[in-house]
Amino acid sequence: MKTALIIVDVQNDFCPGGALPVPHGDEVVTSLNKWIEKAERERDYWIVVATRDWHPRETNHFAEFGGRWPVHCVQGTPGARFHPDLQIQQCWDRQHVPCYIVHKGTHKNEDAYSGFFGTNLAELFKSRGVTSVYVGGLATDYCVKATALDAIRLGFKTYLILDACRAVDVHPGDGDKAVEEMINAGVQIIRTDEVLGGKE
Numbered sequence: 001m002k003t004a005l006i007i008v009d010v011q012n013d014f015c016p017g018g019a020l021p022v023p024h025g026d027e028v029v030t031s032l033n034k035w036i037e038k039a040e041r042e043r044d045y046w047i048v049v050a051t052r053d054w055h056p057r058e059t060n061h062f063a064e065f066g067g068r069w070p071v072h073c074v075q076g077t078p079g080a081r082f083h084p085d086l087q088i089q090q091c092w093d094r095q096h097v098p099c100y101i102v103h104k105g106t107h108k109n110e111d112a113y114s115g116f117f118g119t120n121l122a123e124l125f126k127s128r129g130v131t132s133v134y135v136g137g138l139a140t141d142y143c144v145k146a147t148a149l150d151a152i153r154l155g156f157k158t159y160l161i162l163d164a165c166r167a168v169d170v171h172p173g174d175g176d177k178a179v180e181e182m183i184n185a186g187v188q189i190i191r192t193d194e195v196l197g198g199k200e
Contacts (some may be wrong), residue, residue, distance in 0.1 A: 003130045005035050006115060006151075007050040008137030008144045010086050013072040013079035015138075020072040022139045024168050026083060027097070031164035031192040032136050033087045038196060043097040045193075047128055050088045051115035051147070054103035055078060061111050100124065113146035122154055132157035134190075136164030141178040148187050158187045 015026040038053040039046035053073035061067040073080040082088050091099045102119050105112035111119050125133075133156045135148045144165050151158040160182055167175025183189060 001045075002198070003046050004040050004125060004128075004130045004133045004156075005046060005048045006133050006135045006137075006147060007036075007048070007086070007088065008115060008135060008147050009051055009053055009073075009139075010075055010083050010088075010137050011052050011079065012081050012083060014054075015083050018072070019079050020070055022168055023168050025138050026085075028136060028138065028164045028166055029083055029085045031161060033085075034050055034135065034192055034196055035136070035161065035164070036087045036091050040091065040094070040096040047098040047100065047130065048088070048091055049100045049102055049115070049121065049124070050082065050086075051102045051104055051119075051121075051143070052082065053105045053112075054081060055105045055145075058107055059105070059108045059110070061105060065108075067111070073105075098128065111170035113143045114150045115143070115147040116150040116154065117146070125156070130156065134159045134161055135187075136161035138166060139175075140165040141170075141174040142168060145178040145182060148182050149185055152182075152186050159190050160187050161192060162189050163191050163193070168181050 007079050014022050039048050054075050055073050062071050102121050104119055115121050139145055148158050148160055158198050169175050
């Protein structure tokens with residue numbers, strides 16, 4: 001049995017200075033890097049997955065084509081890249097632990113908030129013997145919530161790393177409501193310092 005760390009959409013466009021910035025979105029990187037390091041130390045028991053929005057330039061997800069969001073995370077653009085301080089590329093290069101990148105929202109008619117929607121993530125977990133997942137990233141009230149709820153629905157024991165998430169809060173309190181919804185669905189809430197303590 002294995003555990004998966006799911007890093008949700010920690011991309012430049014969702015961080016300060018990006019096209020659709022999540023307030024303080026870059027602050028999740030420090031905690032997530034600690035979890036990547038934990039996975040590498042315990043490589044026999046973990047896999048690491050980083051999802052990213054990978055939208056075509058013309059998609060119903062964007063406001064100019066009838067959606068609700070400004071243009072962001074277009075395939076191959078700097079805004080679609082992972083935050084430069086996130087250790088996902090280094091994880092990939094070191095090959096200490098199985099590490100995967102999952103693209104979502106790749107078609108014009110997809111919102112694809114969840115990392116499981118339109119991807120092979122569930123099949124990947126099944127093939128790797130994953131039974132539990134730890135979720136963090138951007139944003140709490142959209143893609144993180146959708147991913148965690150799908151993980152529960154698919155039968156995975158699911159943990160939300162609360163300090164490794166930030167909310168859009170289009171309406172004040174949306175992030176808190178999302179956390180409550182996840183708790184009600186069976187997601188367990190944890191914090192990095194509670195689990196990892198002072199480990200680096």
